[in-house]
Amino acid sequence: MDLERLRQGILQDPFLARLSRLAKERNLPLYLVGGYLRDLFLGVHRKDYDFAFPREASSLVSVLEEALSLKFFKVGREEMETVTYRVVREGLSIDCTFFQGETIEEDLKRRDFTVNAMAFSLRDDSFHSVHRALEDIERKIVRSVSNRSIDEDLLRMLRAVRYVCTLDGFVIDGALEEEIRSKSDRIVKIPGERVKRELDYILLSLRPGHGMKALYETGLLFALLPELKGLENLSQNGYHHLNALPHTLLVLERIGWALEWVTARGRPLSPTEERRLSVSYSALFHDIGKQDTYSRDENERVHFYHHESFSAQAADRIMERLKFSNSMKNRVLSLVQNHMRILNLSNQTKETALKRLVNQMGDETPLLVLLSLADKEGSRGILSIQIDDLVENHCLRLLDLFQQKEIVHPPPLITGHDVMAIGYAPGPKIGQILNVIREKQVVGEVRTREEALIILREQFAVE
Numbered sequence: 001m002d003l004e005r006l007r008q009g010i011l012q013d014p015f016l017a018r019l020s021r022l023a024k025e026r027n028l029p030l031y032l033v034g035g036y037l038r039d040l041f042l043g044v045h046r047k048d049y050d051f052a053f054p055r056e057a058s059s060l061v062s063v064l065e066e067a068l069s070l071k072f073f074k075v076g077r078e079e080m081e082t083v084t085y086r087v088v089r090e091g092l093s094i095d096c097t098f099f100q101g102e103t104i105e106e107d108l109k110r111r112d113f114t115v116n117a118m119a120f121s122l123r124d125d126s127f128h129s130v131h132r133a134l135e136d137i138e139r140k141i142v143r144s145v146s147n148r149s150i151d152e153d154l155l156r157m158l159r160a161v162r163y164v165c166t167l168d169g170f171v172i173d174g175a176l177e178e179e180i181r182s183k184s185d186r187i188v189k190i191p192g193e194r195v196k197r198e199l200d201y202i203l204l205s206l207r208p209g210h211g212m213k214a215l216y217e218t219g220l221l222f223a224l225l226p227e228l229k230g231l232e233n234l235s236q237n238g239y240h241h242l243n244a245l246p247h248t249l250l251v252l253e254r255i256g257w258a259l260e261w262v263t264a265r266g267r268p269l270s271p272t273e274e275r276r277l278s279v280s281y282s283a284l285f286h287d288i289g290k291q292d293t294y295s296r297d298e299n300e301r302v303h304f305y306h307h308e309s310f311s312a313q314a315a316d317r318i319m320e321r322l323k324f325s326n327s328m329k330n331r332v333l334s335l336v337q338n339h340m341r342i343l344n345l346s347n348q349t350k351e352t353a354l355k356r357l358v359n360q361m362g363d364e365t366p367l368l369v370l371l372s373l374a375d376k377e378g379s380r381g382i383l384s385i386q387i388d389d390l391v392e393n394h395c396l397r398l399l400d401l402f403q404q405k406e407i408v409h410p411p412p413l414i415t416g417h418d419v420m421a422i423g424y425a426p427g428p429k430i431g432q433i434l435n436v437i438r439e440k441q442v443v444g445e446v447r448t449r450e451e452a453l454i455i456l457r458e459q460f461a462v463e
Contacts, residue, residue, distance in 0.1 A: 003127050009040050010120060015049070015092075022067055023122040028060060029053050031104055031119040031128075038115050041137050042167070048093045052107055052119065055098040061085050064096065072096065104128050112156045113163070114143045115170075143173040150179055155190050157183065158198040161214045165205035177218060184219035192322040195224060199322075203280040204273060209253030212284075216249075225284075227314045230291030237302040238383040244290050251371075251378035252283040258373035267399040269366050278328055279367050282335035283374060285315035312337045334364055335371055342372040343387075345394050352443040354394070358401045358408060359442040365402045369395045410441050413452040423462035433460050 011017045016032065023030045034050040053060050061072060072094075076082035085096040100110040104119050108130050111117040115137050117130040136143050142163050150156050157180045164170050172180070187195070202211035215221035222229045231244035240247055255276075262269055271279070289310025295303050312333050319329045341357060358365050376384065376391050401407055414437060419430045437455060440446040446455060 006037070006040060006120070006127065007125050009045075013045070015047075016122070018067075019064075020122045020125075022063075024124075026063070028063065028123055029057050030060060030122045032122060033107075033119045034111070034116045037118045037120060038137060041134070047091050049095070051094070051096045052099055052104065053096070054102075058098070061096060070094070109145060110152070111145050112149055112153070112159060114145055115141075115163075115167075117145050140167070140170045141173050142167075142170055142176065144176050144179070150176075150183060154183070154186050155194055155198065157187060157218070157220060158190075158195065158202075158215075161211055161218070161220065162198050162201045162205070164214055165202050165207045165211040172214070172218075180218045180220065184223045187220055187223050196322040196324065199224075200277055203252075203277055203284075206256070208255075208280060209249055212249045212252060216245075225318060227288050227318060228284075231287065234291055234294065235302065236290075237304075237381070239379050239381045240384065241380040242378070244287055247378050248284060248287055251286070251374045252280060254374040254377040255279055255283060255370055257377060258370045261373060262369070262395070262399065265396060267396060269370070269399075271367065271370075274328060275331070275367060278331040278335065279370050279374075281315075281319075281328075281332050282339065282367075282371050285318065285332065286311055286336050286339045286371070286375070288314040308337050308340055311339075331364060331367070334361070335367055338368060339371055339375065342368065342394055342398070343375060343391060345390070347390055349394070354397055354401055355407050355442050356439055358398055359410070359439065362408055365398060365408070369398055407442050410438060413437065413441060413446065413449045414456060418453065418456060419460070422457060422460070424460075 010032065011020060019030065022028065031052045032049065033052045036046065036049055039046055065071060070087050072085035072087050075084050075086055083098070087094040099107040101107050104121075105128060108117040108119060108128060111130075113136075114130055114133045118133050119128040120126070121128070130145055132143065142160050144150060144156075160172050160176060160180065164172055202208055202215075205211060212221065215224070228245060228248070231248060234244040236242070236244055236247065242250065259269060259271075287304075287307065289307035289312070290304045292310045293304045293307040295305065297303060315332060315336050316329070319332065324332070338361065345353070361368050372391065373395055376388060412434075414434070416426075416430045416434065419433050420426065424430055424433070433456070436459075437446060437452050440455065441452070446452050
């Protein structure tokens with residue numbers, strides 16, 4: 001794309017055309033920078049805009065608010081010169097920052113990668129870039145702007161991996177890859193929430209497996225998640241064709257396949273980004289406990305008894321370190337703790353057992369199905385292939401049962417007050433009793449309040 005076509009592409013965007021007119025009419029030093037320009041060169045149009053302007057033109061923020069009828073919120077710290085003025089709405093994201101330096105040229109030289117170090121002046125339609133920016137976009141190379149780039153922000157090591165996942169066909173420049181490898185252990189200095197944000201981008205990309213491989217090859221994977229190190233050379237049993245770590249990465253990669261598989265069979269799922277991330281992190285963590293539970297029996301068969309619990313404990317520590325939200329942490333722990341339940345079902349499993357499983361997993365049932373299907377696909381050993389049809393049939397049946405809300409969220413037939421009325425004091429025992437009766441309700445053994453009260457009095461009477 002030549003620069004005239006770039007200008008036309010920018011001005012064909014109604015939002016940018018409006019800002020261009022404003023900048024020209026009021027002589028505003030407003031620059032469109034970074035990702036939008038990169039994507040435009042790649043033929044991708046999006047509604048994610050980054051703008052930069054001189055610090056002395058800070059009044060531009062209020063001018064833009066008034067002109068666009070928007071209200072920016074401020075993130076970052078002024079004393080560290082990292083302030084960003086941001087607007088996020090459905091289908092629209094705007095970031096405004098001050099120049100890093102006195103001029104746009106100085107600002108671009110302090111950016112992360114050449115493919116992002118470009119700017120277009122909305123005031124005079126001039127184009128600015130660092131050396132090799134357009135060449136690297138054409139050759140699809142992620143290269144540091146300067147030899148100080150990584151040291152100025154260590155998170156850029158993760159961001160480089162993110163770009164090779166989200167930009168089709170891009171690779172990391174050899175010199176940058178070597179630099180990341182030599183400095184990977186320093187990534188632990190980055191706050192957990194910033195690390196998680198980059199991992200989120202990688203896991204939500206179309207090539208999460210490719211991203212995890214890049215993290216492994218650069219040393220970042222074990223620097224961030226040392227708990228995975230013990231899986232690297234851990235051999236498995238007849239259900240697996242890979243050692244534990246490559247199996248884990250393959251399971252992660254196959255989650256996208258699992259979504260396509262259930263859709264092709266008339267059970268389409270549309271998990272939110274947070275729920276999709278929950279499945280991905282569960283895949284990443286699900287077998288960490290195997291290194292702590294490895295054993296061989298008298299016939300030299302390998303076992304990992306109760307590895308789910310050990311995996312959940314390790315996942316809990318990781319998620320604390322990376323500042324997961326409580327809701328996502330609880331969801332991931334539930335999936336990790338229960339990830340073997342579908343795989344362990346037999347051809348003798350009754351419908352009542354499937355109903356109990358759906359009730360116990362509740363709204364996480366579809367996520368457990370996706371994780372189980374991906375886990376199955378990541379296990380191509382002789383024993384696992386023999387149960388493919390069985391696992392798939394159970395997964396489809398569980399999704400069908402999940403559509404029955406009286407199984408997932410049955411209306412309560414009795415309450416804690418009923419339990420206390422027969423002599424129980426407030427405490428966890430009440431919840432345990434209610435769960436027993438609710439499971440009987442789910443499988444059809446109890447249908448009315450009267451039947452529930454009879455069971456309560458006969459089976460749980462206080463002696």
